[in-house]
Amino acid sequence: MTHAPLPRALLALTVILTLALGACGGSKSSSGGGEGDTPAAAGNQKKVLNLVRGSAHKNLDPVKQFDQASADIVSNLYDTVLSYHYLKRPYQLVPSLAENMPTASEDGLTYTFRLRKDVKFVDDECFPGGKGRTLNADDVIYSIKRFADANLNAQSYMLMAGFVEGMDAFREETKKAGKDADYGTLEISGLQKVDDFTFTMKLTQPNPLALLPLAASQLSIVPREAVEHYKADFERKPVGSGPFKVQKLSRRGVIILERNPGYHGVYPSEGDPGDKEAGLLASAGQKLPLVDEVHLPLIEEAQPRMLKFKRGQIDLLGFDKNNFRQMAFKDDKGFHLKPEWADKFEILSGESLSTEYFVYNMDDPLVGKNKALRQAIAYALDIPGFIKDMRNGRGVKMHTLVPLPIAGSERELKDLQRYDRDLAKAKEKLVEAGFPGGKGLPPLTVEYRNSSTDTRQEFEYHRAKLAEVGITLKANFQTFSAFLQRVDSGNFQMTISGWAADYPDAENFYQLTYGPNKRPGPNASGYQNPEYDKLYERSRFMPNGPERYAIFKQMADILYEDVPVFVTWTYIPVSMRQKWVKNRKLNSMITGHRFIDIDVAAKTKGVQ
């Protein structure tokens, strides 16, 4: 086939389009770009902390938020009566809106709180003249009533359920009254205003844990004016007294928080041993927050997050599995960056307040009624290998339910019995269970809450390890809600669960096997042991110390013997920071943006 010369019009059109595209692709863009990731520009001395959100927040009304993404923002915009010390471990309560820690009455039932008189809500149109007013005891009582209101808080009320006089009755009343519940007529008898800056909280029984919820972000203090002014939109119009206020709020775009100049907090002057040497006390006594703005773009994928971090457009970033493998490693001394990154960034790790464990359904006719079988599985699983091979070594094998930074964890318990991988013992236990070499044992089914690649790999790992002793493991991958329905109704054999601390006390973890908490409560295994329950009840309201730890040891021994759950491991969060970021220490109970400082000169130089 021969061709006539290329038609000129067609040639021209193609050339124009190609050039136009070339111009688009070839133009050099700014390296940063966007409000969310602007590096501290030379000449602009504003201290900007560039972070990233991996998921979008859902609700910024303190009593309605339940997800971590929302809590991170709420705790920067609102303040709580009490808070946690940024540096000290085990975690310690410290006053925040309260002037000092509350005083307890002689019978231990009534706490008296005195509030600071210098705290103001940020300016907002909901206030007369748009000027924020002073926060007072009425605001605290109003906020606690909102927390207890059944029409508002469906998710976190359990933090205070049962221990403040009249609070449960108030909740019932709000349920009856519906959305029109009038806080003017409905009272919580245990909460009393003494004067504008003093209130009391009366308990139903002495309880050293009663103060912990007052540091939770769900109990942030809100002004009534904002709730009534914004109505349903209050979920997206936060008006608080926290370290930051909103400059820009785009749920799926960039959030910019700017310093609240009226915030009262100061950087702590004391920390743990080693904190001073690590430079964590360099800002001691300085007014918080230490940065002018925090930029929080939403970046859901790991690759762009890491590329932006490498460019200096993000100041702090946690590792995902693949990036950890490419950039870091673990040895006996801890976590390290590979040489090509070690001079650019610093690696950080800490201990989380979470635990993972296998749950056996104690009502299941096979695994629930055969202790030796449960023990055989515990001996056959290879948890250190799992942590090393499947989690980049970012975890620690655990032997009790209580995470390591919490008082009463296995660090305080002597001569603890433990399940370490021992195939000979696993085989012995299988014989004892009536299934020598796995003969006659039907496949066991483990329930999973999703079917992601990660989950499937996790299953394959455990399946292979159990197969070595003749146990066949099957998986049931399902949607999250189907999983919840199955587990909460007891229609399962085994599953894998996790628990992150609502508050940093061992009680929050030992309740996971407490009889009355049977599913759909936190006791997913449905374990019932009166002896264990009595020990739990005895330890529950005791102060930490040898006596309490001795009870924990007895409880741990019972769980070792009965194995209703097999505690596997706790996650170690590993992250990187740019060298210009100061004062970073992992704190699982509070969001630490207010404590972070930026060396602007170093940042400008580093980004260039």
Added chain:
Amino acid sequence: MLAYTIRRLLYMFPVLLGVAALVFSLFNTVGEDPVRVALGQHATPESIADLEAQWGLDQPLYKQFLDFLVQIATFDYGRSYDTGEKLSDMFAAGAPVSLSLTLPPFVIGLILNVSLGLLIAYYRGSWLDRFSTALFIGAMSISYLAYIIGFQYVLAYRMDWFPISGYEPGIEGLQFLLLPWIIYLVVSVGPDVRMYRTVFLDETGADYVRTARAKGVSENRMLFGHVLKNAMIPIVTYSMVAVPFLILGAFLMERFFSLPGIGDLMITAINNGDFPVLKGLTMLIAMGYSLIVLLTDIVYAWVDPRVSLS
């Protein structure tokens, strides 16, 4: 034509009713339970009942379906279960982002790919045809995700020609869109040009082209005045059906470039069982699709006098 249009508009009602029934059935049979997802594990029966009542999920199914039909009729889909935001606000925020991501490369791609298709068909059997066929088939064999990851890494991170990710409304935001546009064009060029080439080849081999050439019609006039015009029906069909989906954006692109569009919103809603968002988006797309199909038929008559609307 007016009677035809009115009749076709009336046909839309049973179609939309069917879509509504299908969406509602799927949500209530295979979808996530939004209350369970919201409350997480260990939710008490009381808290489940409270939230179901709040969201109207304690009502009989027929009542829920009737409410859904009222929402469709009034274009008021209420608020997202997940975030409490008004659906209208969510769409208004997300749709411009998705359209700014997809519409410009769609238009540019249409012109570019039709031109390339015409060019390659014209040179059928030449080195250009063979080379482009190999190139486009190779390009089509690479996954969309690989283009995104590769281009983001090389062009944005390594070469620093574009921002890695981000979004701003207005002209400032153009810098964030250029790289996604290029990827969109690169991904679409293979299948589109191959398709248009085939269409044009059918036409260039037709008798009327041979007759035109024999009569001495210039190549320009033959290609643009005859071949292109006669190929418009499949081109219009192929491109118009893509239009309603432009508003959905491109899910992967939105996630990797942090563009807060509708695609990402849709996927999140599916994962969380956020039925109001799913209802709203599905019905919006169904209506858009029905209207576009009608518009396509009208355009047929405009581009090809042989087609009559009756």
